[in-house]
Amino acid sequence: MNLLIKNGRVVDPSQGLDAIADVLISDGKIAKIDGHIEGSNVEVFDAKGLVVAPGFIDAHTHLREPGYEGKEDIESGTKAAAAGGITTVFCMANTDPVIDSSILVSGLKERIARKAAVNVEVIGAVTKGLKGEELAEMGDMAEAGAIAFSDDGRWIANSRIFRSALEYASAFDKIIISHAEDETLAAGGYMNEGLTSTKLGIPGIPAAAEDIAVARDIILAELTGARLHVAHVSTKGAVELIRQAKARGVKVTAEATVHHMTLTDSAVVGYNTAAKVSPPLRTAEHVEAVRRGVKDGTIDIIVTDHAPHSFKDKDVEFRYAPNGAVGLETSIAVALTDLYHTGILTLEEMIDRMSAAPSRLFSLDRGNLKIGSRADVTILDLNKEWTIEGRKFYSKSKLTPFEGKRRRGKAAGAIVNGKIVMKDGIVL
Numbered sequence: 423m424n425l426l427i428k429n430g431r432v433v434d435p436s437q438g439l440d441a442i443a444d445v446l447i448s449d450g451k452i453a454k455i456d457g458h459i460e461g462s463n464v465e466v467f468d469a470k471g472l473v474v475a476p477g478f479i480d481a482h483t484h485l486r487e488p489g490y491e492g493k494e495d496i497e498s499g500t501k502a503a504a505a506g507g508i509t510t511v512f513c514m515a516n517t518d519p520v521i522d523s524s525i526l527v528s529g530l531k532e533r534i535a536r537k538a539a540v541n542v543e544v545i546g547a548v549t550k551g552l553k554g555e556e557l558a559e560m561g562d563m564a565e566a567g568a569i570a571f572s573d574d575g576r577w578i579a580n581s582r583i584f585r586s587a588l589e590y591a592s593a594f595d596k597i598i599i600s601h602a603e604d605e606t607l608a609a610g611g612y613m614n615e616g617l618t619s620t621k622l623g624i625p626g627i628p629a630a631a632e633d634i635a636v637a638r639d640i641i642l643a644e645l646t647g648a649r650l651h652v653a654h655v656s657t658k659g660a661v662e663l664i665r666q667a668k669a670r671g672v673k674v675t676a677e678a679t680v681h682h683m684t685l686t687d688s689a690v691v692g693y694n695t696a697a698k699v700s701p702p703l704r705t706a707e708h709v710e711a712v713r714r715g716v717k718d719g720t721i722d723i724i725v726t727d728h729a730p731h732s733f734k735d736k737d738v739e740f741r742y743a744p745n746g747a748v749g750l751e752t753s754i755a756v757a758l759t760d761l762y763h764t765g766i767l768t769l770e771e772m773i774d775r776m777s778a779a780p781s782r783l784f785s786l787d788r789g790n791l792k793i794g795s796r797a798d799v800t801i802l803d804l805n806k807e808w809t810i811e812g813r814k815f816y817s818k819s820k821l822t823p824f825e826g827k828r829r830r831g832k833a834a835g836a837i838v839n840g841k842i843v844m845k846d847g848i849v850l
């Protein structure tokens with residue numbers, strides 16, 4: 423059956439489009455965009471007063487399957503994505519077993535095909551078991567369909583191995599995504615090092631731990647000519663290093679999470695483990711620098727780093743709680759409220775960083791509403807007022823650093839391959 427999205431404000435940065443129009447979807451593809459389309463035998467989505475955008479892509483999600491299904495699984499994680507208006511997620515390799523072979527990539531893709539509510543791309547590990555000692559079979563994993571490679575959660579401290587990883591991945595034009603944090607300097611720290619950590623009496627992690635790792639990674643990307651992507655940038659120094667490297671022509675790209683763009687380390691006050699993430703939430707000065715980086719394109723994309731943990735895991739003394747916060751069901755609302763309505767990003771910039779740019783970066787066939795493109799669409803209600811309540815999440819993890827926060831803006835619909843998967847927050 424065909425689908426007709428009526429009367430929405432269609433915004434597609436890839437074609438400079440911002441107009442009230444109807445969008446006809448046929449056979450899972452965008453068939454026509456016009457001021458008025460008459461449809462017979464079509465399902466109609468009334469988008470009056472809403473924005474019709476290319477489907478949002480989250481290039482950094484933890485679905486936790488296999489191994490940690492108590493925290494999340496393919497079904498619950500992708501339902502959370504659909505509920506939040508995200509039509510593609512990339513799942514990270516820090517599962518049990520770690521996704522470090524083609525067999526595991528194929529097995530995961532087979533389960534995704536059966537269970538996922540949205541598109542899922544698989545990220546393979548860079549090193550076997552994420553141990554940072556021996557390269558994983560990236561070539562085989564690429565052949566099995568891995569989109570990129572990352573030891574997310576761990577920095578590959580051995581420079582010789584990281585150099586080899588970059589060289590190996592560049593042989594098949596794949597990107598290495600680095601969790602850039604010098605673990606020797608970060609060791610023993612549980613939050614950002616600064617005034618707040620001192621007041622709370624929690625040992626801190628200095629921003630320098632990230633700056634050092636980003637500097638090393640960039641130097642090796644420059645040496646090898648390979649493509650490096652820096653995950654969850656959180657420091658002013660890292661933004662500046664990436665800015666300078668880009669200006670020199672180094673093939674480096676970067677991402678920022680919604681939480682690092684909108685929260686400071688004061689979210690941890692009260693020993694709030696829901697706000698314990700890696701890298702840690704920083705001070706306003708760093709948040710401001712990350713926002714500037716996203717605005718001027720130094721940081722290419724915005725991600726969630728949706729990292730679900732159970733209530734039991736998090737309901738412990740601050741230092742023992744695992745790092746991670748869910749984000750799939752709040753990212754659009756928080757970005758609209760704190761980045762768009764505040765004038766930090768235009769709507770076009772926000773849609774670019776959360777849809778078109780990740781598609782370009784990872785050479786996906788989506789992130790736009792061009793005729794003939796795959797019909798992944800996110801419908802936004804820019805002004806919907808609502809309160810974030812974790813207990814209503816589709817994710818198995820109900821803990822969010824945004825709990826109880828009033829927000830203006832929400833995803834009102836999600837369409838994947840021409841099929842409505844979410845309407846008014848309900849996953850279909």
Ligand code: DOR
Nearest residue numbers: 574575699700729745746
């Ligand atoms: O906060 C985080 N949690 N950051 C990471 O890089 C890993 C993630 C996890 O897997 O829980």
